[in-house]
Amino acid sequence: xxxxxxxxxxxxxxxxxxxxxxxxxxxxxxxxxxxxxxxxxxxxxxxxxxxxxxxxxxxxxxxxxxxxxxxxxxxxxxxxxxxxxxxxxxxxxxxxxxxxxxxxxxxxxxxxxxxxxxxxxxxxxxxxxxxxxxxxxxxxxxxxxxxxxxxxxxxxxxxxxxxxxxxxxxxxxxxxxxxxxxxxxxxxxxxxxxxxxxxxxxxxxxxxxxxxxxxxxxxxxxxxxxxxxxxxxxxxxxxxxxxxxxxxxxxxxxxxxxxxxxxxxxxxxxxxxxxxxxxxxxxxxxxxxxxxxxxxxxxxxxxxxxxxxxxxxxxxxxxxxxxxxxxxx
Amino acid sequence: xxxxxxxxxxxxxxxxxxxxxxxxxxxxxxxxxxxxxxxxxxxxxxxxxxxxxxxxxxxxxxxxxxxxxxxxxxxxxxxxxxxxxxxxxxxxxxxxxxxxxxxxxxxxxxxxxxxxxxxxxxxxxxxxxxxxxxxxxxxxxxxxxxxxxxxxxxxxxxxxxxxxxxxxxxxxxxxxxxxxxxxxxxxxxxxxxxxxxxxxxxxxxxxxxxxxxxxxxxxxxxxxxxxxxxxxxxxxxxxxxxxxxxxxxxxxxxxxxxxxxxxxxxxxxxxxxxxxxxxxxxxxxxxxxxxxxxxxxxxxxxxxxxxxxxxxxxxxxxxxxxxxxxxxx
Amino acid sequence: xxxxxxxxxxxxxxxxxxxxxxxxxxxxxxxxxxxxxxxxxxxxxxxxxxxxxxxxxxxxxxxxxxxxxxxxxxxxxxxxxxxxxxxxxxxxxxxxxxxxxxxxxxxxxxxxxxxxxxxxxxxxxxxxxxxxxxxxxxxxxxxxxxxxxxxxxxxxxxxxxxxxxxxxxxxxxxxxxxxxxxxxxxxxxxxxxxxxxxxxxxxxxxxxxxxxxxxxxxxxxxxxxxxxxxxxxxxxxxxxxxxxxxxxxxxxxxxxxxxxxxxxxxxxxxxxxxxxxxxxxxxxxxxxxxxxxxxxxxxxxxxxxxxxxxxxxxxxxxxxxxxxxxxxx
Numbered sequence: 001x002x003x004x005x006x007x008x009x010x011x012x013x014x015x016x017x018x019x020x021x022x023x024x025x026x027x028x029x030x031x032x033x034x035x036x037x038x039x040x041x042x043x044x045x046x047x048x049x050x051x052x053x054x055x056x057x058x059x060x061x062x063x064x065x066x067x068x069x070x071x072x073x074x075x076x077x078x079x080x081x082x083x084x085x086x087x088x089x090x091x092x093x094x095x096x097x098x099x100x101x102x103x104x105x106x107x108x109x110x111x112x113x114x115x116x117x118x119x120x121x122x123x124x125x126x127x128x129x130x131x132x133x134x135x136x137x138x139x140x141x142x143x144x145x146x147x148x149x150x151x152x153x154x155x156x157x158x159x160x161x162x163x164x165x166x167x168x169x170x171x172x173x174x175x176x177x178x179x180x181x182x183x184x185x186x187x188x189x190x191x192x193x194x195x196x197x198x199x200x201x202x203x204x205x206x207x208x209x210x211x212x213x214x215x216x217x218x219x220x221x222x223x224x225x226x227x228x229x230x231x232x233x234x235x236x237x238x239x240x241x242x243x244x245x246x247x248x249x250x251x252x253x254x255x256x257x258x259x260x261x262x263x264x265x266x267x268x269x270x271x272x273x274x275x276x277x278x279x280x281x282x283x284x285x286x287x288x289x290x291x292x293x294x295x296x297x298x299x300x301x302x303x304x305x306x307x308x309x310x311x312x313x314x315x316x317x318x319x320x321x322x323x324x325x326x327x328x329x
Numbered sequence: 330x331x332x333x334x335x336x337x338x339x340x341x342x343x344x345x346x347x348x349x350x351x352x353x354x355x356x357x358x359x360x361x362x363x364x365x366x367x368x369x370x371x372x373x374x375x376x377x378x379x380x381x382x383x384x385x386x387x388x389x390x391x392x393x394x395x396x397x398x399x400x401x402x403x404x405x406x407x408x409x410x411x412x413x414x415x416x417x418x419x420x421x422x423x424x425x426x427x428x429x430x431x432x433x434x435x436x437x438x439x440x441x442x443x444x445x446x447x448x449x450x451x452x453x454x455x456x457x458x459x460x461x462x463x464x465x466x467x468x469x470x471x472x473x474x475x476x477x478x479x480x481x482x483x484x485x486x487x488x489x490x491x492x493x494x495x496x497x498x499x500x501x502x503x504x505x506x507x508x509x510x511x512x513x514x515x516x517x518x519x520x521x522x523x524x525x526x527x528x529x530x531x532x533x534x535x536x537x538x539x540x541x542x543x544x545x546x547x548x549x550x551x552x553x554x555x556x557x558x559x560x561x562x563x564x565x566x567x568x569x570x571x572x573x574x575x576x577x578x579x580x581x582x583x584x585x586x587x588x589x590x591x592x593x594x595x596x597x598x599x600x601x602x603x604x605x606x607x608x609x610x611x612x613x614x615x616x617x618x619x620x621x622x623x624x625x626x627x628x629x630x631x632x633x634x635x636x637x638x639x640x641x642x643x644x645x646x647x648x649x650x651x652x653x654x655x656x657x658x
Numbered sequence: 659x660x661x662x663x664x665x666x667x668x669x670x671x672x673x674x675x676x677x678x679x680x681x682x683x684x685x686x687x688x689x690x691x692x693x694x695x696x697x698x699x700x701x702x703x704x705x706x707x708x709x710x711x712x713x714x715x716x717x718x719x720x721x722x723x724x725x726x727x728x729x730x731x732x733x734x735x736x737x738x739x740x741x742x743x744x745x746x747x748x749x750x751x752x753x754x755x756x757x758x759x760x761x762x763x764x765x766x767x768x769x770x771x772x773x774x775x776x777x778x779x780x781x782x783x784x785x786x787x788x789x790x791x792x793x794x795x796x797x798x799x800x801x802x803x804x805x806x807x808x809x810x811x812x813x814x815x816x817x818x819x820x821x822x823x824x825x826x827x828x829x830x831x832x833x834x835x836x837x838x839x840x841x842x843x844x845x846x847x848x849x850x851x852x853x854x855x856x857x858x859x860x861x862x863x864x865x866x867x868x869x870x871x872x873x874x875x876x877x878x879x880x881x882x883x884x885x886x887x888x889x890x891x892x893x894x895x896x897x898x899x900x901x902x903x904x905x906x907x908x909x910x911x912x913x914x915x916x917x918x919x920x921x922x923x924x925x926x927x928x929x930x931x932x933x934x935x936x937x938x939x940x941x942x943x944x945x946x947x948x949x950x951x952x953x954x955x956x957x958x959x960x961x962x963x964x965x966x967x968x969x970x971x972x973x974x975x976x977x978x979x980x981x982x983x984x985x986x987x
Contacts, residue, residue, distance in 0.1 A: 339892045363895060364894075366895070366898070372958070373957060405891075405892060528887060530928045531831050534832050536866075538829075540872040541872070541873075542791060546831065551928040553890060554853065555888050617953075620953040
């Protein structure tokens with residue numbers, strides 16, 4: 001029986017489903033009923049399975065199994081579906097499920113990134129230690145809402161309110177760069193897909209307000225979209241090296257490690273160092289800026305290739321080589 | 330006799346003419362004499378009709394009629410050619426001419442957008458009512474020149490000078506997002522073409538000047554260019570819904586309503602609401618960022634498709650189905 | 659014997675080599691040993707010649723000559739290889755070598771741009787003359803490191819430290835726009851390839867920090883990457899005109915003048931004037947944002963065409979017409 005490729009209708013589903021069709025797969029979108037019309041419109045899904053709300057996702061499991069579907073995870077799946085539900089599903093799943101625990105927990109993420117030997121922003125255990133500009137983040141915050149900046153303990157106390165679970169991170173002054181990777185198990189190779197810069201509300205709007213009009217402004221970090229970005233080519237060796245280190249460290253902490261698409265969320269400082277403040281252990285929405293093709297994958301593969309399509313190529317090659325179980329988590 | 334596609338040599342003419350050629354049309358560019366060399370260079374126009382200045386535009390009408398040309402409007406046409414000249418021209422015209430009155434008048438625009446039930450920035454009738462950050466705009470200002478910010482009546486009085494016709498609009502703190510739509514009469518369907526972010530001088534440069542160096546800076550909003558942008562896929566249902574509401578409201582106010590390309594100019598707030606501060610009832614220059622292809626139209630149509638080419642597809646299908654008069658205004 | 663195309667593995671080498679392969683050339687990358695893996699990964703080089711460090715570059719000359727290679731210069735070549743080494747190399751070299759002296763010296767550059775009649779930022783001979791916002795730059799600074807802003811002599815004195823060789827330039831308040839040109843000797847025609855906006859650390863990050871958090875911030879201008887940008891089409895006539903003036907002025911100062919790719923680094927003011935603050939007399943990294951295709955070249959040439967590929971087209975046509983020596987410097 002032939003395989004189908006399925007994903008939740010959100011985040012990067014258009015790219016994933018389009019890529020799967022380009023590689024000859026049957027495609028399935030699981031959509032909240034009020035989102036289904038979008039996927040119907042674009043015609044990327046051979047079948048749309050509607051669910052009233054994300055909490056009904058587990059009910060589609062049998063349907064997916066019957067259709068021999070391989071489920072492709074993305075941030076909306078991880079955010080809206082309980083981790084335990086995902087873990088316990090018997091449906092074929094692309095990726096290492098156990099890595100999700102390492103991604104979803106800030107402390108474990110830090111252990112992973114430290115093991116990889118990357119530059120990380122300093123973390124302050126106690127507000128009294130704040131001696132520079134810091135950003136205060138919250139566990140499980142969605143899309144950066146609620147984050148705030150402070151330069152000392154006094155400012156921290158004034159802004160923290162009643163929040164108990166927070167992390168105080170050095171605010172690295174530099175520019176945000178999001179790096180899209182793809183680690184291929186079938187080809188044993190790390191590929192670079194591209195770069196983007198997130199577009200966050202309202203923080204990416206405040207620079208348009210003159211300093212003397214900014215009084216009482218509260219900065220927020222809600223992700224709204226992404227801009228395509230290209231990096232200096234002389235930085236590519238370092239970009240590959242840090243990606244490779246992340247892959248290797250992941251093998252130690254969580255065999256067989258991370259594979260498929262992932263993203264390092266970095267700030268690049270004036271001395272051209274990459275400070276990594278987060279890792280996304282699956283496809284990121286930033287890859288949508290290269291929905292037509294990743295510029296690097298175009299060169300590498302000799303034809304237009306989005307990250308979504310790259311996933312489908314990996315699965316197709318795994319099937320052809322009878323190695324599918326190596327890339328199912 | 331075969332149809333030709335004609336447009337004024339400016340704004341998005343390269344895209345329109347290239348798209349028309351891709352769909353097999355003969356193309357005509359009407360150019361100011363000192364701009365003609367650009368269109369000659371790119372070879373997108375089978376014929377270039379030169380005019381000494383925009384005020385001579387009406388003189389080409391007979392030429393266009395003789396060539397069975399369909400004129401495609403864009404912002405430069407609307408800005409440089411008097412509305413009454415456009416209305417009285419007998420040349421075939423793509424789009425609903427009467428919508429131009431609704432677009433060119435801020436008050437009518439607001440009625441339209443309110444009827445569509447969209448989130449709009451608050452408008453202050455009197456300077457004494459200013460109780461938050463506002464932006465003061467002028468009727469018919471080209472490209473945002475002269476706009477200014479104020480936080481209270483005193484600041485307003487200091488900056489307004491002798492201007493009499495102005496509008497005081499709430500300054501929504503968020504990030505600008507421009508949404509490109511295409512409403513197809515022939516397929517009875519609203520399509521999403523893409524998103525851009527305008528690049529305005531000097532406002533998009535002031536964020537590069539440290540706060541303590543910004544003294545006496547005068548902010549201006551002259552449009553210089555556009556950046557390609559992709560939005561979070563989870564926002565697409567709302568993007569389609571607000572576009573659909575605009576189309577429906579337009580049918581009420583100005584039958585048969587708006588069709589072809591249009592753009593909603595929005596600010597997205599941290600709670601992911603779209604505040605619409607303007608509508609462009611024709612192709613916007615922001616679509617030039619997708620001159621090669623709209624990322625969404627690529628998926629929808631299965632081949633590269635700019636907004637310019639989408640217009641030509643619509644006209645070609647209208648001709649094939651003998652429905653051309655439905656899309657001429 | 660057939661020609662090969664060779665370049666230093668950095669900057670825009672992926673684009674140059676990919677473009678050369680697209681036009682049927684054999685390709686050679688000269689790479690620092692620790693960078694070679696990147697070019698091996700992408701498969702754009704038929705041959706990779708490794709060197710331990712850039713100072714060994716001259717040692718590959720014989721290899722390149724034996725392979726009948728044409729060397730394509732870019733900023734990394736110019737930056738890392740001594741100008742005299744480049745001048746004295748006997749290997750075939752694409753471009754006018756003598757123009758490098760005009761590019762690498764700020765004073766000569768200014769003479770060139772003044773001769774072209776372009777708008778230039780005012781230069782202050784003495785710190786005591788500073789009467790507006792200025793940016794202070796250094797000779798030979800790489801990637802904008804060390805630049806600073808000042809509004810008067812006092813601020814200048816406080817920030818200058820012990821530096822002796824500097825230039826005090828008016829800081830034009832507007833938005834940065836980088837214009838990519840290609841002047842074809844074979845077709846005697848100036849082409850427009852596109853526009854980008856540089857992404858610099860940390861200056862493009864400070865706008866994300868609220869004014870009241872910016873205290874003690876030191877602004878730096880290290881180039882990290884580039885964003886694709888499209889300009890208002892009504893500005894294209896002026897864009898072509900200033901490019902043409904630069905080409906013509908270059909013929910006077912340094913016959914046969916500049917040819918191939920070059921870039922004007924401008925700031926566009928609210929009144930839509932282009933102030934040119936620098937010229938790059940060879941391919942710029944900003945063209946990497948159009949690695950797949952330049953939007954304008956796509957229209958001009960009727961197929962995807964990067965600046966890298968455009969170089970290869972020029973060389974191919976020169977060979978076909980037996981005019982190669984006209985484009986070797």
